[in-house]
Amino acid sequence: MSVSLAGSALAQASASPVPEIAGSAAFQAAKAHLASDFDRTVRDIVTLTEIPAPPFQEAARGEAYREMLAAHGLSEVTIDAEGNVMGLRRGAGPAGGPVVVVSAHLDTVFPAGTDVKVRREGTRLMAPGVGDDTRSLAVLLAYARALDAAKIETEKDILFVGTVGEEGQGDLRGVRHFFSQGPYKDRVAAFFSFDGSDPTRVVTGAVGSKRYRATFRGPGGHSFGAFGIVNPMAAMARATADLYEVEVPASPKTTYSASVTGGGVSVNSIPAEVFTEYDMRSESPEALADLEAKLLAIFEKAVAEENAARSTSQGEISLDLRKIGDRPAGGTPLEAPLVRDVAAAITEMGYEPKFNASSTDANIPMSLGIPAVTVGSGGSGGRAHALDEWIDVEPVETVRGMSVGLLAILAAAGMD
Numbered sequence: 355m356s357v358s359l360a361g362s363a364l365a366q367a368s369a370s371p372v373p374e375i376a377g378s379a380a381f382q383a384a385k386a387h388l389a390s391d392f393d394r395t396v397r398d399i400v401t402l403t404e405i406p407a408p409p410f411q412e413a414a415r416g417e418a419y420r421e422m423l424a425a426h427g428l429s430e431v432t433i434d435a436e437g438n439v440m441g442l443r444r445g446a447g448p449a450g451g452p453v454v455v456v457s458a459h460l461d462t463v464f465p466a467g468t469d470v471k472v473r474r475e476g477t478r479l480m481a482p483g484v485g486d487d488t489r490s491l492a493v494l495l496a497y498a499r500a501l502d503a504a505k506i507e508t509e510k511d512i513l514f515v516g517t518v519g520e521e522g523q524g525d526l527r528g529v530r531h532f533f534s535q536g537p538y539k540d541r542v543a544a545f546f547s548f549d550g551s552d553p554t555r556v557v558t559g560a561v562g563s564k565r566y567r568a569t570f571r572g573p574g575g576h577s578f579g580a581f582g583i584v585n586p587m588a589a590m591a592r593a594t595a596d597l598y599e600v601e602v603p604a605s606p607k608t609t610y611s612a613s614v615t616g617g618g619v620s621v622n623s624i625p626a627e628v629f630t631e632y633d634m635r636s637e638s639p640e641a642l643a644d645l646e647a648k649l650l651a652i653f654e655k656a657v658a659e660e661n662a663a664r665s666t667s668q669g670e671i672s673l674d675l676r677k678i679g680d681r682p683a684g685g686t687p688l689e690a691p692l693v694r695d696v697a698a699a700i701t702e703m704g705y706e707p708k709f710n711a712s713s714t715d716a717n718i719p720m721s722l723g724i725p726a727v728t729v730g731s732g733g734s735g736g737r738a739h740a741l742d743e744w745i746d747v748e749p750v751e752t753v754r755g756m757s758v759g760l761l762a763i764l765a766a767a768g769m770d
Contacts, residue, residue, distance in 0.1 A: 372698035372765050380769065384504035384760060389753045391499055396479075396747050398422070398492035400472045403484045408468070412437055412460040412518045419460065419491060419516045426498045428514060436531035437518040443498060445508040446770040452543035453511040454767040456497065457715060458490035458731070459520035459528070459549065463739050477748040485735035485745040490548035491516055493731040497760050509768030513538055520715050525679045529715040533722060544692050544766040545726035546759070547715040551735040551745060553703070553755035556696050557728035559711025560720040562683025563635045564646045567676045568593070568653060573669035574626030584664045584671045587618070587628045593656035594630060600648055606638035608645060631678065637711045639683040681713055684720035692725040695765035703758045732756035
């Protein structure tokens, strides 16, 4: 979804502190430091990319990131029980006051054993995970250095966070833990997820998802000798076919997919067990809940119909349903001050903001009504989630893109 800034959001543009911050000597000094320090940022990207962080195996990269945060003089540097890494840059306000969270995720989609050695060709870096989301982790460190170099004191505390479990079946477990059990969960005034490169992209809508692994079981038997008994594959096929007859709204965009399947033991056997994994997504919590209810009814109907269609003399079809993903939908209104200021920062740096919906770490705070956005950390890249993933680290354009995030953070945290 892409929309333009309009209505009340546009009317509020003049109220944004961004132009004043952008013109200040302090911000100009911070921006200059991003440029003079850029080689170190590139080295950090390479260092972190070459530490594998497969799903549920982010510990090694997390420990390296903890050491990096500590080396930057942040306080309360820690790794929480879920594996999130965080460090606090104190503001001028009282201890225990509101915090602005700036985050990027530690995990990648690539399994253990993937070659993550970075190759460089000119200004292009190539490696699995280099852009999603390792560049952003390094950019957060660059922001901390730039703030210190420019001697900027913010009104609110800024919490730098490397989260775990953003990708796939990680199911946002890191940020979910942060907002349910973490020590800062009740102090967050604004939440930034830096994910990907494009500095013009602003995610204000959280695409929710429900994911199930449906395992159909039956007695099984010889394909010739036991012919006529119930077959779990027939029930599974019926359920999948019926799902694809469901009409879903185009707006809010709502989708479904039968994505992974398997089971059985041989071509001449009626399987005793088969499975399929199903994915449902929507920008609307209500539409997602409606689709989920329809899928659950489809499962129940498919099992009943197969048990009625064939012999159950050796046993009936049963269903084992396991939820493997549950990401809440939500959103931050376009007229919210946080969105207004991010849009102003993008415009101030000479870009045009593009608003859309996606599934990111920001889903959780959005679903809780906490102002949150996901933005790119600057520069360009491509082939995310592919082995030939790449980013461009040409310094001039990349620093311009990085400056968007720093400017937006200062607007949210306030300059003392």
